[in-house]
Amino acid sequence: MEDRASAVFGALSDPTRRALLAAIAEHPATTATELAAQLPISRQAVLKHLNALTNAGLLDRTRSGREVRYKFTPAPLSEAVDWMTAVGAEWDERLALLRRQLGGAAATRRASAWPTRSRGGAAGTPIQRGGIPK
Amino acid sequence: MTERIERELWLPATPEAVWEAVTGDGWLADRVNLDLRPGGDAHFVTSGRIRSGWVEDVSAPDRLSFWWAVDQEPASRVELRIEEHQDSTRLRIVETRPLEVLDLVGVPLPGPGGVTYGPALVAA
Numbered sequence: 031m032e033d034r035a036s037a038v039f040g041a042l043s044d045p046t047r048r049a050l051l052a053a054i055a056e057h058p059a060t061t062a063t064e065l066a067a068q069l070p071i072s073r074q075a076v077l078k079h080l081n082a083l084t085n086a087g088l089l090d091r092t093r094s095g096r097e098v099r100y101k102f103t104p105a106p107l108s109e110a111v112d113w114m115t116a117v118g119a120e121w122d123e124r125l126a127l128l129r130r131q132l133g134g135a136a137a138t139r140r141a142s143a144w145p146t147r148s149r150g151g152a153a154g155t156p157i158q159r160g161g162i163p164k
Numbered sequence: 165m166t167e168r169i170e171r172e173l174w175l176p177a178t179p180e181a182v183w184e185a186v187t188g189d190g191w192l193a194d195r196v197n198l199d200l201r202p203g204g205d206a207h208f209v210t211s212g213r214i215r216s217g218w219v220e221d222v223s224a225p226d227r228l229s230f231w232w233a234v235d236q237e238p239a240s241r242v243e244l245r246i247e248e249h250q251d252s253t254r255l256r257i258v259e260t261r262p263l264e265v266l267d268l269v270g271v272p273l274p275g276p277g278g279v280t281y282g283p284a285l286v287a288a
Contacts, residue, residue, distance in 0.1 A: 039167075110167060117169050117240070117259055124191055125173045128255070131185055132177040 038110050041086035046071065047079045051088060055102040062098065169259045179246045182253050183225030186244055198230070206230050 041047055046069070053068060054060050062080060066073040080100060083089045087106040092099045175182055189196050193208035193215065200222045208215040217232035217239060226246045233239035240261040247254045 113167060113261065114169065118171075121169060121171045121257055121259065125171055125255075125257075128173060128175065128182075128185055128191065132181060133173070133175045 037086040038088065038106050041082050041088060042107075044079070044082075046075075047083055050076065050079050051083060051102060054089065054100050055104075058101045059092070059094075059099040061100070065100075167261045170257065172254060172256045175253050175255060176251070177253055179225045179248050179253050182246050182255055186246075186255065187228065200224065200228075206232060208232060 042051070049069060050065060053065055057064075062073055062076045065080075066076045069076065080089060084091055084100075088103060090101045090103045092101070177185075185191055187196065187198055187200070193210040195207075195209040197205070197207040198219060199205045200219060202219060202221055204219040204222075206217045206219055213234065215232045215234050217230055220229040220231060220241070222228050227244070229241065229243040231239050231241050238261055240259050243256075243258045245254075245256040247256070
């Protein structure tokens, strides 16, 4: 099962979809035909992206005659971002506390790419031998 | 990308000292009550704000995973890993909220040993 927030971020990972979302936010009640006229992609491709954005809860569809009009609905985005921001800030505070308790100058970072090599810093710095430099 | 927070911290301390700090009072919450065994209860209180959950897996001093939630809010899973590297210790944290969709439609969270945890347990 796909997580709602994953769907939101997945939908936003594509630059074309972000451009579409920006265009719709600026001009509410836009149609796929109007959007295709503004972007260098086909109406078919626009519809595919609009479906992804709608499934992520970022767009609201209303039928109007033969056309479907789209409106930007940012609620799921702010919910996901709120959670990421609040929880991230809590961990940053806890890590800062731990560093004060145990850590000297140890480094903290976002761990999107966990390193395998050993690091410098307080713990990794080799002990100076042969006396203190004058 | 999933709804996932990752952090890591290098500390000039032993894994045992890090374990004691992260599982004791004052870090995860002001008051921490962890029954450190799979399925054990977990309670966290910080200035009147109560979080509760359960321990998923534990292996002192290098691994702890648990679930926590505030009231009816969606629960999230926290995993702490402590690894010794030469003379420093790396603490890695991952917090994820993988079951948000289930919560939204009122499906209870999975609990230890297949037992449900959360509102459904109260209702049962």
